[in-house]
Amino acid sequence: MRRTEYGEAVRILLKYADHVGKEKVSPEDLYGRVLAEDIVSDQNVPNFARSPYDGYAFRAEDTAGADEKNKVTLKVIENIRAGQVAQKQVESGTAVRLMTGAPIPEGADAVCKYEDTDFTDESVDIKQQYFAGDNIIKAGEDIANGALLAKKGTPADPAVSGIAASLGMTEIPVYKRPVAALLSTGDEVVDINEPLQPGKIRNSNRYTISGALRRIGFDAVSAGHAQDDVEDLYNKILTAELISDIIISTGGVSAGDFDLVPKAMEEAGYEIIVNGIAMKPGMACAYGVKHGRLMLALSGNPASALTNLQCICYPALRKLAGLDDHDHKMIRMMLKKDIKKTGKGMRFIRGVFSIEEGMAVFEPRREQGNIVISSAALCNAYACIPEGTAPLKTGETVEGFLI
Numbered sequence: 001m002r003r004t005e006y007g008e009a010v011r012i013l014l015k016y017a018d019h020v021g022k023e024k025v026s027p028e029d030l031y032g033r034v035l036a037e038d039i040v041s042d043q044n045v046p047n048f049a050r051s052p053y054d055g056y057a058f059r060a061e062d063t064a065g066a067d068e069k070n071k072v073t074l075k076v077i078e079n080i081r082a083g084q085v086a087q088k089q090v091e092s093g094t095a096v097r098l099m100t101g102a103p104i105p106e107g108a109d110a111v112c113k114y115e116d117t118d119f120t121d122e123s124v125d126i127k128q129q130y131f132a133g134d135n136i137i138k139a140g141e142d143i144a145n146g147a148l149l150a151k152k153g154t155p156a157d158p159a160v161s162g163i164a165a166s167l168g169m170t171e172i173p174v175y176k177r178p179v180a181a182l183l184s185t186g187d188e189v190v191d192i193n194e195p196l197q198p199g200k201i202r203n204s205n206r207y208t209i210s211g212a213l214r215r216i217g218f219d220a221v222s223a224g225h226a227q228d229d230v231e232d233l234y235n236k237i238l239t240a241e242l243i244s245d246i247i248i249s250t251g252g253v254s255a256g257d258f259d260l261v262p263k264a265m266e267e268a269g270y271e272i273i274v275n276g277i278a279m280k281p282g283m284a285c286a287y288g289v290k291h292g293r294l295m296l297a298l299s300g301n302p303a304s305a306l307t308n309l310q311c312i313c314y315p316a317l318r319k320l321a322g323l324d325d326h327d328h329k330m331i332r333m334m335l336k337k338d339i340k341k342t343g344k345g346m347r348f349i350r351g352v353f354s355i356e357e358g359m360a361v362f363e364p365r366r367e368q369g370n371i372v373i374s375s376a377a378l379c380n381a382y383a384c385i386p387e388g389t390a391p392l393k394t395g396e397t398v399e400g401f402l403i
Helices: 006-015 158-166 205-214 230-241 261-267 302-320
Strands: 022-025 055-058 072-080 094-098 110-113 117-119 123-126 148-150 172-175 179-185 219-226 246-250 271-275 285-290 293-298 330-335 346-356 359-364 381-385 397-402
Touching: 006 271, 006 285, 006 302, 055 072, 055 117, 055 123, 148 158, 179 205, 179 230, 205 219, 205 246, 205 302, 219 230, 219 246, 230 246, 230 261, 246 302, 261 271, 261 285, 261 293, 293 302, 302 346, 302 381, 330 381, 346 397, 359 381
Parallel strands: 072 094, 179 219, 179 246, 246 293, 330 359
Antiparallel strands: 022 172, 055 094, 055 110, 072 123, 117 123, 271 285, 285 293, 330 397, 346 359, 346 381, 381 397
């Protein structure tokens, strides 16, 4: 059986990935959500000119020639705080005392700090010359009317939430969070709250895969556990379709007598589009599509399942979540340890990426067998080792990507 090449598998999945719809959320719930429309300002923020200081607003032309020896004395006609609007217009020979953030009074075109003046309750002495526009925050200095502030297909960060609030947006269009139904398979698997009998293993995959999905904007729900039985698998798959946008199963995809998931997928109406990938770990898998809906059947080995999900499936899953920037971002990294293993197909090595003395470096984690999930803890990157690569030494560079 021909196994699909790594790059081809990624491309095949991307063809079938599309976002699952839109909804609207408030600025309070916007953080982390993927924007379904550009955020473009329809106003200036602030929508008025204001003072950056506690000080005085006046006509700049009144200060012509002013210095320490030739002070200009202006009459203070009003005091205003932030949030207030001056009731009087600044005319020649007058000034308004104002606080930080207060609107610039009509007629004024410059501001000076308190500490740069001599003042009383009735007057202020200006000790230097000012020019029109000095120390005035113009309308739209933060956000200009018509400005593109955040792009469709990007996740909202805290600043985007604040921007939406500044614009008075009470409902922001976002893509719905896709729901993945997680289906565990295998007679040997028991849930974490069940007694661990001889020959049984706890279901760690459900929790590992759930965390990896939530990391990229998915919600995950349990579709239960199926025994190594085609009918049970078939029924569980059809039930999972009712509660999800995509199904992800673990186990039952190797070549053994009880690896029945691909057969059950076909009986449930899925066309198998990938059956095995030339990669290590994570070779055993089966991807299917039914009326545009994907099912990703991953290995039951924990490290294999996670590696396949993050290295092959992540780009398509990010696209499903609405992210325009969904591809892996490849980077060159210098090895901090040797990589001795090579093999047939692409090999993915888990590790820790960091910047040291301005250099991008990669430290491979310890033992990385198919069942060794413990070495994936706290990893943030993969190194991609092409087929036929000789063992690599510390100090050599590899290509990889951040998770």
